Amino acid sequence: MNREQIRTIIKEVIQDMQGESIPVGISSRHVHLCKEDMDILFPNMELTKKKDLLQIGEFAAEQQVTLKGPKGEIQNVRVLGPLRKFSQVEVSLTDARMLGVKPPIVLSGDLEQASPITLVTEFGSITKSICIVAKRHIHMSTADAERFNVLNGDSVKVALDTIGRSTVFDDVIIRVAPNFVLEMHIDTDEANAVNVQTDTVGRIVK
Ligand SMILES: [Zn+2]
Structure with a gap:
């Protein structure tokens, strides 16, 4: 040998x-959308794939939104596809500080204590309690x-x-x-x- x-x-x-x-x-800040919210933020559009993610079927979409909180906003936040049953916004604690929100650190899908957040595009906006920091x-x-x-x-x-x-x-x-x-x-x-x-x-x- x-x-x-x-x-x-x-x-x-x-x-x-x-x-x-x-x-x-590494998960950067991102957004998952349900059909109903997709239709408000991107009317008559479908999510278009920019890049596949490692998890099968998951992808980064071309679509982006602006996040708005009481203290600030973050532009160009990527939407991840495919559409889900419930919309969800995942940010870091640094992002949360910039936005002025106090989201809980929980697993994806656990929105019981999620913070209110506003999502804005050129077509429309929604405000919902869907902001978390992913555990x-x-x-x-x-x-x-x-x-x-x-x-x-x-x-x-x-x-x-x-x-x-x-x-x-x-x-x-x-x-x-x-x-x-x-x-x-x-x-x-x-x-x-x-x-x-x-x-x-x-x-x-x-
Ligand atoms: Zn994950």
């Missing part, structure tokens, strides 16, 4: 000991969940190895669905705070 082969084996053994790596995806989470398939020995809704710790800012995130929620692709989602505040790069991976800490 040559040096290179030995090095590869050692790397694999270390990775095995550390646990399987999980790609990290960090990991998407995984049923097979992934078995391999990691976790269940949907579990809270885990995830170590991120980054240059100068290696960190363990607590309170990371496991989200399991048959069609989910393995990916940890954090927002821009969390990513910037710990110097996440495009190739950063996470590992569940036992």
Whole structure:
């Protein structure tokens, strides 16, 4: 065996000991729309795809909106497709401060305590209590969940190895669905705070 082969084996053994790596995806502020709100903000239009996201069927749309809160506004906020049953606005805590809103940190879809926010386009506007800060989470398939020995809704710790800012995130929620692709989602505040790069991976800490 040559040096290179030995090095590869050692790397694999270390990775095995550390646990399987999980790609990290950074969620920028974005909006999901229901059909009813789509028809107000973009009448007689359909969402047009700009870019596919890693999760199957999900995409960044060409459409953008302006968010307005009591203290400020943020322009060019991307709509993500496809349309959903309920509209939802996901911002970072920094965005929330700029807008002057106090959204709860909750999982996507949990809008019970969501903050009021106004969405504006050149065609119309809506004001609804749909603004949240997304709680960090990991998407995984049923097979992934078995391999990691976790269940949907579990809270885990995830170590991120980054240059100068290696960190363990607590309170990371496991989200399991048959069609989910393995990916940890954090927002821009969390990513910037710990110097996440495009190739950063996470590992569940036992
Ligand atoms: Zn996600």
